[in-house]
Amino acid sequence: MKRWPYARIILYIFLLFFAIISIFPFYWMLNVSLLPLKAVYADPPQFIAKNPTLHNYAEIFLKYDFLRFTANSLFIATTAGLGQLFTCSLAGFAFARMRFKGKEFLFGLILATIMIPVEVVIIPEFLLMGKLGWIDTYLPMIIPSFLIGTTGVFLMRSFYENIPRELEEAAVMDGAKPFMIYWHIFLPLSRASLSALFIISFLINWNAFLRPLVYLNTKKLYTLTLGLVSFVGEFSALWNYLLAGAVISVIPIFIVYLIVQRQFIEGITSTGVKG
């Protein structure tokens, strides 16, 4: 069968069309973040910033605490992510390689809770955090993510299940204890899975919004997402500042994404996690 000569061109037009829709909002974010306030409301709008300035960034960083917000988000996402690595690899190891009573039940329970939205548990969680005296601290954002990576346990278990027995047996012959086997053999082997897991959980916590919204009152503790939203409330007309803030919340993720794109995509889709 002969191929229609224009098929390829039409295909590219389609792809390009969707590509523009996918990235235009990011382009617009960046564009507006470089405009002085007067140009923001110009008619016609400036599709390409005429006199780009970094003034907006200097302002939001220094005057509106965004430096602090960024640091807060970074701290929360990093600690929660590191916690996940530890908790999930330990549990994943046990579920994949050890035999114990209630194993199937407990793993089933983990799977069953994967789909439950945060909104369902946030109310009792809020009361619990109140009892613990953790309201208005970083702890409610860090501790739950530190401890429960339902998808992380799932990911690590699947990886550890596929590691050949021989590797483990050699160590057993040398008299190694389970923790040593986990630490010296399994953990180093799973570097790729661990980095995927870290990326996922960093991303979730960096982008998280409901928990910071509910738990944080003191402005100094705000995360970037919460800072953005509160900025909308207070200075709704300063779109150039606001979008500079939005760029800051997006750019670090994009940079890492461009470097380790494959792990990003595979990591996120393999676990069914919401980004």
Add this chain to the structure above:
Amino acid sequence: MKYKWFVPYLFILLAMIGLFVFRVGPLLFAGSMSFTDWSTFGSPTWVGLENYTEFLKDSTFWKVVGQTLLFSLIFVPTIVFISLILAVLLNKGIRGTTVFRAIYFAPVITSTIAVGIVWRWIFGADIGLLNYLLRSIGIADPPSWLSDRRLSLMVVAFVFAWKRIGYYMIIYLAGLQDIPRTLYEAARIDGAGPFSLFRKITVPLVTPTMFFIMIMALVDSFKNFDIIYAMTRGGPGRASTTLSYYIYLHAFELFQMGQAATLSMVLLIIVGTVSVVNFYYRSRWVHTQG
């Protein structure tokens, strides 16, 4: 590997503390809270099924449930079809596939709040970019999108779909790559055109993936709190309020913890039903495969 009976439990200890203290515990607690009248600042009183019966009689509740389902009704088909189209186009193995894939995936990894804010600008009634374009092509009176009570929910659902399409596209791509190339070659030799290849081979063989994506997207569609908060805060009025936003509203703005817990049970029942359907379908599917 030799170990004492309690060693595995030490390995899973942290994860189990997390599971029971921050997941299962709160879930059960939310269940019992839903039978109480509990203001944030007061103590709970047992009211039995009253919260449930009150909501069943409440027209706002039904409106919110309806809007939740309408949101899904827009979100899910958009996801199921557009991400399929993108995946099929990318599966042709043409030059630039990786670049396009990376671009389509970009919205997935970004903060919902940040993109919600930009889209709010784009859909703004007066200074909005979209309305500027509409006016410049001669539409004098374009809709006010997010402040229009008939449109706001739809706009938000589309934006959320925009954000999630790349994710489902990747899942489709994995499904498409499992279809043997030889099938296409054989059909082509028999004279099948690109359209009938798509209809007779791609669609039937990608159906299991499609069903999976439908379920995933359905569950996904209920997790719309962030995007609604960023774009409309449930407004105008209650026009774009869905269950997850309504839960927040009751708990943290109206301070009615008991009622909020009742609403979260309703959401749990909906998500739970979807998951159970998914579970049965998948086990049936695996069975026919074996």
